[in-house]
Every structure is written in C-alpha cells, then in structure tokens.
Amino acid sequence: MSSSQVGSPSVGAEAPASKAAQTPEARPVVVQTIDLAKRYKHGRIAVAALDGVSITIAKGEIIGIVGPSGSGKTTLLNLIGGLDRPSNGRVIVDGVDLGTLDEGKLADYRLKKIGFIFQFYNLMSTLTAIENVELPMGFANVPKAERGERAEELLKTVGLELRMDHMPDELSGGEQQRVAVARALSNSPSVILGDEPTGDLDSKSAKALMDLIWALRREKKVTFVLVTHDPIVVARCDRVYSIRDGKVLREIIPKTENAKRLSEEESLMMDTLY
Amino acid sequence: MSSSMGMAFRSLKRRRLRTAFTVSGIVVGVALILVLLSLTSGTSTRANALINTLSPAQITVVNSTGRTSGAVPAGGNPVFIGRGGGVFGGAGGLAGGGAAATFAALFEGSDTMDQSVVSAIGNLTGVAVASPTLSSTGYVNGNAAFLTGINPATYKEATGGLNIVNGTDLANSTTGSQLVVGQILATNRGLSVGSVVTVGANSTGGSQFTVVGIYSTGNAFGERFAYLPLTTAQTITDKQGKVSEVYVKATDPSQVAQVSGEITASIPGVSAIAPSTFTGPATALAGTLTTFFTIIGLAALLAGGFGVVNTMMMSISERTREIGALKAIGAGKGQIMKIFMSEAFLIGVIGGVAGVVVGVSISLALPYFTGAATSSNVSGVGAGVGGLFRAALSPTVTPGIVLLSFGLGVVVGVLSGIYPAWRASRMDPVEALRHV
Ligand SMILES: Nc1ncnc2c1ncn2[C@@H]1O[C@H](COP(=O)(O)OP(=O)(O)O)[C@@H](O)[C@H]1O
C-alpha cells in the first residue's frame, strides 16, 4: 500500500459539499470525482445514469454508496475504476486524471491502482484459488516465484490457506468472495471497489467479509468504496453517499449521526429492496 | 503468462464432451490428410522404385514371339494381371492395354533372343549403347536364386550399373567366375565378400564362384539377384548365344519413345519397352489424385475449423462475466487474446496429435485390407513380386508427412481461435459485467 502514498492533491480545493469539515484532513486524497456525468442512449432517449457527482475519498476510508436500484451506483464505481469513460466531468485517482489515459494505460491503471470485488465473485472458473490471486500479478509481469509467495500470503490473510488449490466451484460463496478480496489486493491497489460484495452472502459470511475488510483497513490502510444495500455494512462505514437519479442526495456519517437519522436512511434503503 | 495454457487446458477438460466433438473435427481432417499424403507419396515413390528394378534402362528389349515363363511360376502375379487396382492398373489404363501387356513380360520372364539382336540394335541410329543380359533361375549353394548374366562394361553405361555397397563390381569382362549379390540374398544365404559359392542351373552341381561385391537397391525385390559375367551365365545355364533382355540407352534422352518404336519396328521378333512413356501418365495421375484428395482433406479441416470457431464462441458467451471481470482486474486486450488463443491452440494440438495417431494407424492397417490375400497363394518370384505390389499400394508415413498433418491441425486450431479471441478481447467490460 505504500505506493499509494504519492502526492496529496488539493484536498480543500474541490471540497465535497457540506460535510467536508468532518473528513479527516490529515489523510491524502485517493479518489476525487468532479462533476461526474454519464449518459446512456436508450434508442433516441438519453438516460443520465450519473449527473454531476463530486466526491472525495481519503486514504484508508471505507465509503458506502447507497441508493435505489438504477440510481447510478454501479456506473459511479465503473467510472472510478476506469472501466468506462464519463460523458462529462473528471475522475482523479492518486493525482492522475483518468481522462488523460489511453486504453492501454487505463487497463494498466485498473491492474495496479484498482481492485474490484463483485456481488457474484467473478473468479476465473478454470483457475484454482491461488491461481486466481496470482492472475493479476501475472498480467503485471510479477516474477512467478514472487507471485506464488504473495498469493499464498494473501490467501492466509483472508483465512483460506487450506483452500488454496480448490477450484471456485468447490468453495462456498463466502470463501469465493474472500478469494476475490485476495485477488483485488494482489497488486496493492490504491482503492478497492466493491459492488454489493455481501449481496449474495448469508449473514454469517457477510459478517466475516466485513470483519476482513475492516481488518485490512486497520492493518494495511486499504481504502474501500462499497456499494451496498446492507444496513449493517452502512452502519460501519466512515461515510456514506446516498445517491438518487444519478445525483448525490446527501452524505451521511453513521458514527456521528443520531440513531433516528440513521434509521431513516436505513428504511430508505430497505424501501429500495422491495 | 504461463498460466494461460493451464487455464485453457482446464477449460477444455471441464467440457469434455464438447471438447471431444470439437477436437474430432480436426482429427478427421488431420487423419484424412495424413493417410492421403502417405498413400500418394508411398505410391509414387514405390512405383518408381519398382519400375527402376524391373527396367533399369531407358528402353528394355525382350522377345515378342511368345512366352514360356521360364523364370516365374505360372499365375505368378494375380495382382498385376487381374488389375488389382494399383498404380499399374492405372498406368495401363492410361497408356493402353498394349503397354500393360508388354510390361507384363518384364514380370513374367520371356523367351530368349539370339545375341545377334544386340549388334542389330546397337547399329540403329539414336542408340548410344545396347547391353545384353541373360536372366534365369538358378541355384547358389543349392538354394534357388535369380541369376543375371551381364556385360559389366555396357551394363554400367546402359543402366548406371549396380550400387555396390561392399567389395567391388564385376571386372569388365564377360567371362570369369565372379559374382555380385544383392544385400538381401547375401543376408539370407550368409554370403559376404570373398565367399566361395557353387552356382549352377540346378540344385546339384555347378561351378565355383567368388563373391566380389554386394549391391543394394533399397527394395527387397531388387536385392534377391546374383549378377555374373554374361558368357559365364550362358555356359552354366546352357544358353550359349542367347540373351533375355537388351537394355538400351538412347543418345538423346528426349528421343527415347522414337528409338523404342524404331527397335520394335525394324527388328523382327522383339519388343521394346520404354517405361517412362507410361510412368509419365501414372505420375500425372498420382498428382491429380494428390490434388483431389488434398482438397477433400482441406475441406474436412475447414469444417473442423468452423467447429472450433463455434465452440469458442459458445465458451466466450458463457464466460462473458468472467471476461468482464478479467478486464476489470486489469487484463489488456493482448492478454485476453492470449488466454483464448491458448485454448484454440490446445484444441489444435490435441486434434493434431489424435489425428496423427488415427491417420498413422489407418495407414499401417491399409495394406492388410488391400493386398494381404494376394501373396498368400503364390510362391517364389510370385511372392516377391506380389509383395512388391503390396508395398506399392501401402502408404509411406514419413516424418515430414506426420509433421505436416500435425502442423495443419495446429494451424487450423489457431486460425479458428483468432476471431473468437478477438471478440473476447474487445468486449465492453461494463456490458460484460452486467451480463447475466
Ligand atoms: N451500459 C448501459 N447501457 C445503457 N444503460 C445503462 C448502462 N449501464 C447503466 N445504464 C442505465 O443507467 C442507470 C444507472 O445504472 P446503474 O449504474 O447500473 O445503477 P445501480 O447500480 O445503482 O443499480 C440505469 O437506468 C441503467 O439502466
């Protein structure tokens, strides 16, 4: 994670809307979006999946993204993760404007700066757990011996040292998701983006995954952005952006907000589930 | 990234049945090409070897008045006479029955001619050299053998001579008690350079000869002869002044057909045969067959290739989300290409190996279906000639053919993988990840 310590671009300059004062000022900014917009064309009608989103995320934060289905959460993650290009606005990660990167550089950015965790794990079905963790290191041309060593260490970190040679379909959902976390960590990214990472897990596995995420933040200063519908996840996040129709509706800080405020948000989210 | 091969392997292993179907398309194409290539190559190389053994000169002159089959047991060659469906059946068909019938004389042996024809032929314009030989069956140390009396000097000029691999050739004389034997004969009878043997027209008696050299022809039939000076041969077989073949070399190689016709026309009682005048069409036929079968084989491979494309497209569509995830975790286009190209390459390699195994098996088994029965009811020379025909029909599997067929399988696999792999590499990751 030391590589992500580079540069500490103007935290205050593009301060997020209202609660900027409560963001820990000492920490360097890892992700910043400025007036981010993405429009999709459905035939003749253009749909604004994202419409002017400006957020700032500091190193070591765990950020929640909540909002009803179709509000633009996945689109936001895809833009931060360099999987898609914005129609308008900018994404700056570790001081680099993604708009300046060509396709090859963008792939390299995803490889080295970003880790992805998905709701349905998306491990390579033809690779064992350890090979899945080694894969991104292979893409990054890390020497074979080093890859194996590091993958082993990461699988130990996520508590899967006894499952290293299992194929994904021989692992439970919770185990697969922990392999995915190890895979996301393999090239020491600046930020890990999770799109409903507990969405397919039972409550016990979800709790285990959350404990892992918070331990990684505590011990390795890993930064997370988690799209979630899970109130328990939301309650543990440092800050939460609530998104509606492609816009940031508000920013919540669960630990400092009063319980009533939180339960409002909670019910809001529960609404969206049904 | 070395894991792409392992990944490809497991992906194929996972869908065994589908992989088997896909691979079988390539197997059929590769096996077909291998069998056909080895069949045509075997046929043409062995046909040439056979012709060279039977008629080592440009023109062979034999008695045309009748046949007593002194040298070969009656019914000696059912394959040839019955047109068993080989090269010579084809050659005869093209060159006309007459040529085939005359050519049969070479197998069956013929009446001798008076030695005076040799100078008559030699005096014709366009003839560079006419070399007489006397072929007969005889005995070496009491064992039956083919004896051929030659004039060593002119024989060399007319035919290029024997390929001596041990010892020396016969001295340039038509008399003397020297013997040159073929490698197979030497091995079978325990002869070596310096051996003193008894050679005669029948199993008892004869005169003493010294083996001075051993020759090789590269085919079994041609190595069963014993060559000796012509006059000596005439004496021990009691055929003084007689010859059975006259080998002729034309001054101008392009005039072989004309000189051959001239000999038959101007010298009574003889018939001249120029094998090149009908091996040409046979070779052309073999060429046509090769082209024809190659096209069939390539068509089969093409079909196999489409099978690979189809399977790969299926596999890519099933793994859309995985491909999206690959892109998300930072795989470049080239790396995704590589993953799927590895799969196609592996299909090609498996198909190539299996195709070679199947093709070689068929090639090895083929002679047992086409010719095994023919030689069982003949003996002596008949067995030799029959065996030779069987050999002419049998495919020759060379390392080159194996490599070429295998290579074609791999190339087809790889070529078929390009489009699907390219499609996978350009998938939009956002769409791919939304795929359910
Ligand atoms: N690739 C796309 N093509 C067209 N429309 C899209 C695409 N991706 C997202 N959208 C639209 O953008 C809006 C936001 O989608 P998304 O970001 O997936 O929402 P969420 O993740 O919050 O459910 C939706 O209306 C969706 O239909």
Ligand SMILES: [Mg+2]
């Ligand atoms: Mg979504």
